Amino acid sequence: MTKTSTRKRGKSFLNSGKRSFDGQTIYNAILLDLPRRECENVFAKMELVQTPPRFVLNESAEYIKFVYFVNSGLISILNIMSDGKSVEVGLTGKEGFVGLPVAVGFQTSPTRALTQIAGTAFRVNAKAIENILRECPELEKHLHRYALELALQGAQLAACNRLHEVDERLARWLLMSQDRVGTPNLSLTQESLSMMLGTRRASVTIAAGILQKAGFITYQRGHVKIQSRAGLENAACECYRILNKQLKRWQNNSH
Amino acid sequence: MTKTSTRKRGKSFLNSGKRSFDGQTIYNAILLDLPRRECENVFAKMELVQTPPRFVLNESAEYIKFVYFVNSGLISILNIMSDGKSVEVGLTGKEGFVGLPVAVGFQTSPTRALTQIAGTAFRVNAKAIENILRECPELEKHLHRYALELALQGAQLAACNRLHEVDERLARWLLMSQDRVGTPNLSLTQESLSMMLGTRRASVTIAAGILQKAGFITYQRGHVKIQSRAGLENAACECYRILNKQLKRWQNNSH
DNA sequence: ACAAATCTGTACGGTAGCGTACGATAGAGG
DNA sequence: CCTCTATCGTACGCTACCGTACAGATTTGT
Numbered sequence: 001m002t003k004t005s006t007r008k009r010g011k012s013f014l015n016s017g018k019r020s021f022d023g024q025t026i027y028n029a030i031l032l033d034l035p036r037r038e039c040e041n042v043f044a045k046m047e048l049v050q051t052p053p054r055f056v057l058n059e060s061a062e063y064i065k066f067v068y069f070v071n072s073g074l075i076s077i078l079n080i081m082s083d084g085k086s087v088e089v090g091l092t093g094k095e096g097f098v099g100l101p102v103a104v105g106f107q108t109s110p111t112r113a114l115t116q117i118a119g120t121a122f123r124v125n126a127k128a129i130e131n132i133l134r135e136c137p138e139l140e141k142h143l144h145r146y147a148l149e150l151a152l153q154g155a156q157l158a159a160c161n162r163l164h165e166v167d168e169r170l171a172r173w174l175l176m177s178q179d180r181v182g183t184p185n186l187s188l189t190q191e192s193l194s195m196m197l198g199t200r201r202a203s204v205t206i207a208a209g210i211l212q213k214a215g216f217i218t219y220q221r222g223h224v225k226i227q228s229r230a231g232l233e234n235a236a237c238e239c240y241r242i243l244n245k246q247l248k249r250w251q252n253n254s255h
Numbered sequence: 256m257t258k259t260s261t262r263k264r265g266k267s268f269l270n271s272g273k274r275s276f277d278g279q280t281i282y283n284a285i286l287l288d289l290p291r292r293e294c295e296n297v298f299a300k301m302e303l304v305q306t307p308p309r310f311v312l313n314e315s316a317e318y319i320k321f322v323y324f325v326n327s328g329l330i331s332i333l334n335i336m337s338d339g340k341s342v343e344v345g346l347t348g349k350e351g352f353v354g355l356p357v358a359v360g361f362q363t364s365p366t367r368a369l370t371q372i373a374g375t376a377f378r379v380n381a382k383a384i385e386n387i388l389r390e391c392p393e394l395e396k397h398l399h400r401y402a403l404e405l406a407l408q409g410a411q412l413a414a415c416n417r418l419h420e421v422d423e424r425l426a427r428w429l430l431m432s433q434d435r436v437g438t439p440n441l442s443l444t445q446e447s448l449s450m451m452l453g454t455r456r457a458s459v460t461i462a463a464g465i466l467q468k469a470g471f472i473t474y475q476r477g478h479v480k481i482q483s484r485a486g487l488e489n490a491a492c493e494c495y496r497i498l499n500k501q502l503k504r505w506q507n508n509s510h
Numbered sequence: 511a512c513a514a515a516t517c518t519g520t521a522c523g524g525t526a527g528c529g530t531a532c533g534a535t536a537g538a539g540g
Numbered sequence: 541c542c543t544c545t546a547t548c549g550t551a552c553g554c555t556a557c558c559g560t561a562c563a564g565a566t567t568t569g570t
């Protein structure tokens with residue numbers, strides 16, 4: 001009874017053939033899971049871009065010019081207040097997509113999408129997306145699902161940011177990031193961490209100090225290295241576990 | 256260039272004919288905006304339910320049995336932690352729908368949907384939705400859009416709950432609620448407000464006291480009356496304004 | 511090599527909100 | 541009418557975090 005919404009493996013194009021575009025290996029999960037025809041539709045309008053740290057993919061309240069299939073690195077979705085304070089409301093790596101509003105016909109977003117860890121992405125002009133989606137129902141379905149995953153993530157982060165303490169949230173964030181970029185070495189300043197955790201930089205120093213003294217991470221001038229995932233999982237709040245569990249449930253098609 | 260994603264008025268069925276179901280006037284914006292054929296598909300599987308205060312529409316992590324077109328009253332989407340603390344991550348009135356995960360084929364949600372202000376809703380068995388959506392592309396589009404609106408709302412609440420103070424958040428919440436239920440009289444205990452604001456009940460007493468002394472509301476034993484919207488808008492944080500602005504932008508089809 | 515910029519550790523007073531507890535009061539139901 | 545329960549006001553010590561500031565350390569540019 002849930003057959004229509006689940007997808008069989010095996011009809012993916014990229015998982016069984018060409019796996020690079022413009023000289024760049026394709027890691028993006030959505031692209032990797034598309035059937036051949038849809039891939040070609042997207043490829044025709046796609047271009048590779050580098051995403052250096054602090055590169056802004058979409059600016060808050062401005063027209064969305066490009067949408068991005070994130071291929072590597074880490075993109076943070078931030079909500080930024082008029083006084084400059086900010087909080088992260090979403091986190092995207094190679095499993096994701098930036099520019100969801102255009103997938104349902106909206107042209108602006110109230111959030112800023114900002115590169116936290118350098119990487120690559122494939123971008124498509126927002127104006128082209130509408131036609132592409134009409135030809136690519138499978139892609140559209142993926143995006144709608146991803147929108148819900150991101151909403152779920154946002155909901156959990158909302159609660160977490162309200163209820164849990166800085167060091168717990170920092171541990172959670174580091175774990176989530178490692179899951180997305182794949183390496184335990186993360187290039188991050190305390191300043192950018194503070195923007196995502198919605199706290200002041202000095203609080204990050206303290207929180208990072210706690211995790212460092214416990215031996216879970218080492219921190220030095222913009223470079224975090226995760227030493228003990230198990231330790232971090234203990235130090236993190238339940239949010240990390242909850243999010244993982246739910247995402248896994250959804251991704252398994254057992255829902 | 257945005258034609259496909261916008262909808263012409265005039266093809267709506269309910270806006271120009273029958274406007275009740277099972278003796279209940281239809282206020283739900285999504286239903287009111289559907290073409291005739293799609294309406295009939297939904298009606299065939301739909302039943303009216305009352306939603307008294309504290310009625311749980313969906314329980315966290317349990318299988319979603321029913322989805323709901325909210326018709327009146329107010330539904331709060333809550334994230335509840337293992338220690339019992341909770342925060343609101345979404346707020347739905349007659350403009351909305353509860354049970355979005357099933358709209359993309361998921362069967363569980365990590366959040367609880369709880370009635371805050373009594374009303375009515377039209378529910379549909381979750382098992383029936385898949386077939387309905389296959390026959391009702393317009394409905395599906397509406398739900399996908401609503402998912403994004405809810406994600407936006409969640410993102411703003413996430414930031415708000417982290418960065419703004421209790422009395423500001425309370426003012427924001429009251430305004431959002433009045434917008435959804437239509438009346439300035441809200442039946443709410445401080446206890447339930449504290450669950451939504453993610454704070455303790457005593458903090459609500461203080462915050463409500465501030466708003467009451469300022470003359471913006473009167474509060475008495477489970478009944479709030481909004482006396483001055485203008486006052487509340489001043490007392491609220493920018494989040495209320497931001498959310499309204501963005502939602503209006505999207506709803507206007509100017510995106 | 512030197513200057514400039516960036517990043518980090520730390521400190522200090524201030525405060526919003528926490529956890530908790532207790533009593534007061536108003537409706538509801540018998 | 542009276543009891544019982546739900547709801548609300550308030551108080552107290554406590555703590556995590558804020559805003560801010562500044563100095564040391566490391567990297568970057570020239």
